[in-house]
Amino acid sequence: MAAIEILDLEKSYLVGFWRKRQKLALRPLRLTIEEGEVFGFLGPNGAGKTTTLKLLMGLVFPTAGTARILGKNLDDPEVKSQVGFLPEQPYFYDHLSARELLNYYGQLSGMPAKGRSARVEQMLARVGLSDSAGLQLRKFSKGMLQRVGLAQAILHDPKLVFLDEPMSGLDPMGRREVRDLIQQLRNEGKTVFFSTHILSDAEALCDRVGIIHQGELRGVGAVADLTSETRGKVEIIFYSQTVPVGLTSLGAEARVSGDMVNAVVPEEQQDAALEVLRRERLRLISLTPVRSSLEEYYIQKLQPAEAGDDARADDSRDKENRKGAGV
Numbered sequence: 001m002a003a004i005e006i007l008d009l010e011k012s013y014l015v016g017f018w019r020k021r022q023k024l025a026l027r028p029l030r031l032t033i034e035e036g037e038v039f040g041f042l043g044p045n046g047a048g049k050t051t052t053l054k055l056l057m058g059l060v061f062p063t064a065g066t067a068r069i070l071g072k073n074l075d076d077p078e079v080k081s082q083v084g085f086l087p088e089q090p091y092f093y094d095h096l097s098a099r100e101l102l103n104y105y106g107q108l109s110g111m112p113a114k115g116r117s118a119r120v121e122q123m124l125a126r127v128g129l130s131d132s133a134g135l136q137l138r139k140f141s142k143g144m145l146q147r148v149g150l151a152q153a154i155l156h157d158p159k160l161v162f163l164d165e166p167m168s169g170l171d172p173m174g175r176r177e178v179r180d181l182i183q184q185l186r187n188e189g190k191t192v193f194f195s196t197h198i199l200s201d202a203e204a205l206c207d208r209v210g211i212i213h214q215g216e217l218r219g220v221g222a223v224a225d226l227t228s229e230t231r232g233k234v235e236i237i238f239y240s241q242t243v244p245v246g247l248t249s250l251g252a253e254a255r256v257s258g259d260m261v262n263a264v265v266p267e268e269q270q271d272a273a274l275e276v277l278r279r280e281r282l283r284l285i286s287l288t289p290v291r292s293s294l295e296e297y298y299i300q301k302l303q304p305a306e307a308g309d310d311a312r313a314d315d316s317r318d319k320e321n322r323k324g325a326g327v
């Protein structure tokens with residue numbers, strides 16, 4: 001069974017004061033996340049990531065479309081008990097201690113009193129806050145608050161965890177801790193859907209990523225595929241102040257920088273290229289496969305869409321929406 005099935009969810013907001021118009025925050029989104037998957041929802045600010053998460057959490061209502069979580073409709077009360085959520089900027093009542101706050105959330109989510117405090121202590125230990133559990137939250141750093149938020153999200157042992165920008169605003173140490181926690185959730189077989197604009201975090205953690213920009217899903221792919229040698233080329237770096245003619249005739253793209261040459265050749269020409277270097281007695285520095293990185297994919301997906309493709313079709317619909325709103 002799919003963990004999350006998003007069926008053409010769409011959200012527009014009414015914006016403006018005097019002349020209200022509709023702003024399409026999320027164009028019809030269709031996406032399926034399998035159980036046990038760690039999925040990264042990537043996109044720049046304003047892309048529609050938080051809107052998507054809020055729709056899935058039932059915090060805002062869609063303009064159109066539906067979604068199913070663990071096979072159930074969003075308004076099914078059972079969904080709540082199987083889902084954990086860390087909002088983008090969690091706000092907690094800061095006169096409570098971490099322990100008090102988690103106990104309170106435990107009560108809210110209907111955890112039976114028996115075993116609740118033990119579970120709270122367990123979660124505090126898991127996010128590394130046992131020693132500060134009695135301290136008021138206003139004395140906590142941003143990183144510590146984020147960990148309280150994570151403990152809150154997994155307190156009731158949900159099957160599916162939604163995290164909105166869990167690493168943003170954290171120092172490298174804090175980011176590492178949050179990464180490790182997500183890794184543990186994956187090892188436990190949980191499904192994790194998190195949004196981020198930090199590519200390296202997505203690359204380190206995710207099975208698949210989706211790229212969203214201007215409310216539109218621009219691409220979905222397995223990280224392993226996106227970062228593997230998809231291009232079939234190798235980069236050869238060696239000492240020389242000129243590009244040997246032999247290399248150029250192999251179809252190498254080469255440039256000289258100082259006393260080094262950087263040449264990219266098709267994989268099947270690798271041996272021939274090395275033979276050229278040997279013949280010319282040039283010293284090899286390195287030979288590495290050219291990888292198509294997640295970053296490259298991301299940048300490519302953020303480019304404006306070509307004329308005539310789907311995105312344009314959506315643009316015209318956006319105009320119609322505005323017309324419909326009386327603009």
Ligand SMILES: Nc1ncnc2c1ncn2[C@@H]1O[C@H](COP(=O)(O)OP(=O)(O)O)[C@@H](O)[C@H]1O
Nearest residue numbers: 013015025043044045046047048049050051052
């Ligand atoms: N409550 C709202 N009212 C009007 N516009 C909104 C509201 N919430 C979000 N938006 C707009 O929807 C778009 C997507 O926002 P959001 O989902 O928060 O993006 P992200 O989380 O990717 O940064 C933005 O242009 C934002 O201004």
Ligand SMILES: [Mg+2]
Nearest residue numbers: 049050051088
């Ligand atoms: Mg956001």
